[in-house]
Amino acid sequence: MTLIAAKDTPATDTRAPEKAERPQGYWHGVAKRVLRDKATMFCLLVLLLMFLAIVFAPLIAPYDPYVGSIARRLKPVGTPGYLLGTDELGRDMLTRLLYGGRLSWFIGIMPVAIAFVIGSSLGIIAGFAGGWLNMLIMRATDVFYAFPSVLLAVAVSGALGPGIFNAILALTLVFIPPLIRISESTTAGVRALDYVEAARATGAGPFTIIRVHVLPNVMGPIFVYATGLISVAMILGAGLSFLGLGTRPPEAEWGLMLNTLRTSLYNKPLLAMLPGICIFVTSICFNMVSDGLRGAMEVKN
Amino acid sequence: MIFYIVRRVLYSIPIALSVGLVCFLLVYISPGDPISAIAPPDAPAEMITQLRRDYGLDKPLPEQFAIWLGRVVQGDLGRSLSTGRPVWGEVSVALKNTVSLAVAACTLAFAIGTLLGGLAAAFRDTWVDRIAMTFAVAGVSVPHYWLGMLLVAVFAVTFPLAPSMGAGPGGTFVWDWAHLPFLILPMVTLSAIPLGLVARTVRGTVIEILHQEFITTLRGKGLRSGGILLHVAKNAAPSVLAVMGLQLGYLMGGSILVETVFSWPGTGFLLNSAIFQRDIPLLQGTILVLALLFVALNLVVDLGQALLDPRIKR
């Protein structure tokens, strides 16, 4: 990091070339740093494997996720033929975890993706336009900031009633305000840079400036911030299902599975913990990847 | 300073009004005729007409909002459909339990989070830092309702050390020895997320402060570590306290999952039953109270920050 204490000991010689080849060199450098970061790469690998497993769930899963038998309910982890045991209705856990991942990932990623599109557009507009438009958008955002996020999600999906689309709608509403704020502040920061001022002075139109100067500089940080939100969305989305507000039985979803297995917590604790472990692993990996990316994008060295 | 306080207080009025509007509209986004949210399902037709007039539901929306607001300002949040009791009474009892839990969890998170973050910053890039930060990332990434279940499985089932259901004798939490054991597991569970966030904030803030030039000045004056720590703490205090204040608010509004896991008789538990009994007045009232509390807390945090940090414009 900081090699030297004294302010005026040199690092000048490294600065000039970096700036000249910024567009390619910068992302190249980021990629190189990410590749060298073992923890981030490991988490990326875990996420990739999980993603493949849930995409190809129909091929991998040994059983039907909806068919079970009361006769073989709550088999412990490690039962021959049922590697991860069976749930309270005798359905294979491994199968249901694989299928459950599809819905959990969907509920985790969709709201963030939609909020990313809406939030970053509004935020960039607010940050770039300034003035009354900025005022309007940011004050509206403040109102949603007046609700703690979990409460907002519960309020909206509670009023709308249970169901996966209501849950996604509620979560999207939760994630738009923070994405607006981060986009607004990043854009306002870029807009104030000298070279954007210079572009404006040479008569470039607002759309050209946004496309050429603003977007390439702000999308990175906003995207990294959004990947961090996926972790929150996973926990919250599964949480809504856990409360009975998201997906409904007999659908397989990690939060819902955690809820229905709750009664078995006392006699089969390990089994009841399994869906939670899946949520935890996914969420921690998204967080670590987000942190790793943010670290790699900070060009302080 | 007075000017800043007045301005900040005035600014929370429109925010509070907008929060009221959102809560008011909750009834309208819920499916079905709003009257079905107020009237019992088997109410006769004339009773429904009567109710419609009583509640002003035959009037235009803005007027309805004004009427509703007028009642709320007087402390009338309507009556619960399931119990028939005033919503405010139900909420105020539950709120006490939620605040006790949130304050306890927040204190725990603050103590351990500050310690972890401070150690990580002091021993930056060593194994201490790495362990502390792994702990912090786990804290912010853990599905806390699952952590609650895990703690129940371990400390209530396998090694029965602490109770895992309810708030203790009498069904409501009081700060005494008989009730304290009931607080332990929900408190630890609820503290996971703020603990992680505080640890990361403290680490980031302290590292930033340690890089500032005045730290060199302090070393140059011959101050020992203790004296320098005092300066670091006072510089870090505003931002750490801001995070803490916000987290306290998030915990109060977001304890629904943990309260459900531990059957803690707080606002979250109340919300949960309101949702499943489609008790819309209760849902609306609880959310309004929690959100207004959050607005008030934000105000206190901002003012506190201004008091702590002489650089903020007065």
Add this chain to the structure above:
Amino acid sequence: MSALQSQSQPLVKVRDLNVAFVSKEATLHAVNGVDFDLAPKETLCILGESGSGKSVTLRSLMRLHPPRRTRITGTIQVDGTDIVAASERELSSIRGRLVSMIFQEPMTALDPVFTIGKQITETIRRHEGVSHQEAQRRALDLLELVQIPSARQRLDAYPHELSGGLRQRAMIAVALSVRPKLLLADEPTTALDATVQIQVLLLLKRIQAELGMGVIFVTHDLGVAGEIADRIAVMYAGRFIEEAPAEALLEAPEHPYVEGLLGATVTPASRGRRLTAIPGSPPNLRTLPVGCAFAPRCTSAEPNCRAAVPDLRALAPDRTVRCIHPAGLRPSMPPAMAFAAEERAP
């Protein structure tokens, strides 16, 4: 070093000082074999551009570098105390009491959330353990010493509430809290407006005479150096390349680099003449050239210059230069043209 013999008992004695900053990627040689003495009550100015190692040298006198990454070798004695060998504990009682320091930018060098008064009293109480009231009283005296108007109110002011000039005076007051024998000043006037700059310099001069401190003053500004220094040492790439009494150096510089510096400065005498800039840029401290570090930019460089680092030569009892052909010994016709073809960009 024979040329350096000055008064009998120097306040500061530095011999063969080397400072390097070590990281995984590279080792940065910031200071490479510096020797000097400072007599009590004397003012030495270390002059150099950014990255010359002047600030690093200064900070070595109280070992203020980040301890884990810094390698210091050589001898540093301040008032007979060995700084290089001192433990962290010993250092902390030397710092602020025997040696103290003022910085370039008082806005960042003062703690923004502590009052000026508190920042002075904590130093006094750290070193002398006096009562709060006593420390408060002395802090007031100090603010009056540095001529801060309405000093009593200013004790309770925060740094951002003062103007730049007053802030720097407050910084000086903090440094003088316990009357150190040696004051280190790291470009203390660079961040100030020109008019305020001269006021602060005059203040420093007056206080030095009053308290009888030794002062080492680091600057890149020849004018400032001429104003305050008894002696001037010029640094380049971590080495002292010329050291002389202030007037002598400014009137007749010996090293081509110093000549270049003077040529690039506006003085009343330069009216009507064209200013000349030194070509090229300072060397990279990660990969220093074998010979004279200035050779790649020097118009009088010859192959010998690039073969080995020139020794310090004594041109007079109080004057040294690290150059093979200092101005005084050069033939009247400058050999610059002859070697111009050989010159390459660094």
